[in-house]
Amino acid sequence: MSQQSRLDRRTFLRRAGLTALAGTVGTTTPLPALTTGGAQPRGTPYDFDTIYDRVGTHSSKWDAQIARYGREHIDVGMGTADQDFPIAPQITRALRDRIAHENYGYMTLPESYLESIVEWNRRRYRLEIDPETILHASGVHPGIISTLRAFCPPGSKVLLQTPSYNGFYTDIRIVGVVAEESPLKLVNGRYGMDFEDLERRIDHDTHALILCNPQNPTGNVWSRSDLTTLGEICTRRRVVVLADEIHCDFVTRGHTYTPYATLDDEAIVRNSITYKSVSKSFNLSAMKCAYLFSTNPDYLARIRGAGQHQQSMNTLGVIAAQTAYNECEDWLDQLIAYIDGTHQLVESMVRSTVRNVGFVKPEGTYLAWLDVSDALDRIGAEDTAAASEQTTPETVLQRYLVEHANIHINPGSSYGLGGSGHMRMNIATSRQLVELALGNMAAALARA
Ligand SMILES: Cc1ncc(COP(=O)(O)O)c(C=O)c1O
Structure with a gap:
């Protein structure tokens, strides 16, 4: 993942707004009103394009896969359904306000x-x-x-x-x-x-x-x-x-x-x-x-x-x-538009570059449901899977993509009847990483 800007721990904490607390908290800090968060004028553009490095934060999408397969095999984690974007800044501000009050006793539902x-x-x-x-x-x-x-x-x-x-x-x-x-x-x-x-x-x-x-x-x-x-x-x-x-x-x-x-x-x-x-x-x-x-x-x-x-x-x-x-409605609206554009990017890249894979732009979610039936044939996944009760053709392809494309996506067979022949790719990440992942996938399948 050479083009990825790796963040060190301090940068991560700074982005999460955590170091800002040092020296500012005190036991007498009053509890702010729950609505505190700070206004962000509507239309302020949010940046979903810059790669936001989550490695080292116990992320199940990234760190769990790195622990399992090795850092060198995970350029992009695209399994678990969460996002790689920093949250809306209003939320970070509201959380920072709340943690200035240093008590977390039982609460009633506000x-x-x-x-x-x-x-x-x-x-x-x-x-x-x-x-x-x-x-x-x-x-x-x-x-x-x-x-x-x-x-x-x-x-x-x-x-x-x-x-x-x-x-x-x-x-x-x-x-x-x-x-x-x-x-x-x-x-x-x-x-x-x-x-x-x-x-x-x-x-x-x-x-x-x-x-x-x-x-x-x-x-x-x-x-x-x-x-x-x-x-x-x-x-x-x-x-x-x-x-x-x-x-x-x-x-x-x-x-x-x-x-x-x-x-x-x-x-x-x-x-x-x-x-x-x-x-x-x-x-x-x-x-x-x-x-x-x-x-x-x-x-x-x-x-x-x-x-x-x-x-x-x-x-x-x-x-x-x-x-x-x-x-944070404006933040979400901008993100929805970004995800929509990324689905379009996936559609056009799959059509032009990723051989043996089919994709129809979904109506919702930030998940891409890929038809990989041809890719399964290409790597002989059926025969490999038949040799072990633990595997399915889709889990064989999952491992193949980890080893040859450095991406981790979910096997369709884990979603019950009708899931075979498919893989689920979470695209809620920077488009740069989506492009990297699809490029890696295309190259790996072309070599198969
Ligand atoms: C359809 C669906 N329901 C529930 C969940 C999990 O929800 P929670 O984390 O709030 O338990 C997920 C997470 O991927 C999901 O996709």
């Missing part, structure tokens, strides 16, 4: 944070959320886990439309239930829901469906009509819908995200719980701050009761999330 959630969803998506119906969670996963516990007896089935985010399989395993996979239909490069298949898979032992919108890993953004048809089936068959909308802020040009909770039929909405977070949008995953809501008070009561949902809060996460929603 009303101002709930208001920021309500306002954000109203302003951007015309989604009305009653603040009384919001439960806090330290991530979308803990919310989904307590919901599955509340609705699904051990051993019962949870519907997934696959390929589907691999973390759902972990949640399902933790709760002791079983994934029932309904494959999406791939027609002309676009995935569609297979309603007949879905309904056929529902029986007396099916109590929940996890919906992902925008969909990870395919990037599909489901239409109002898709969601309504799905909702009708699930409501009629008494299957609770868990609508994971964590990727909702990233939608590419020409597409629209429809919150499940804005569907016209109230009964369909009442049969659902929605999960959201600032983590993907504002790159705050490790701040552990998410929320869920439902118009159905019985569902919320069950999640708290039988689901044993705990609303554990993280002070800095709440500050960061509230500041993101209140003050």
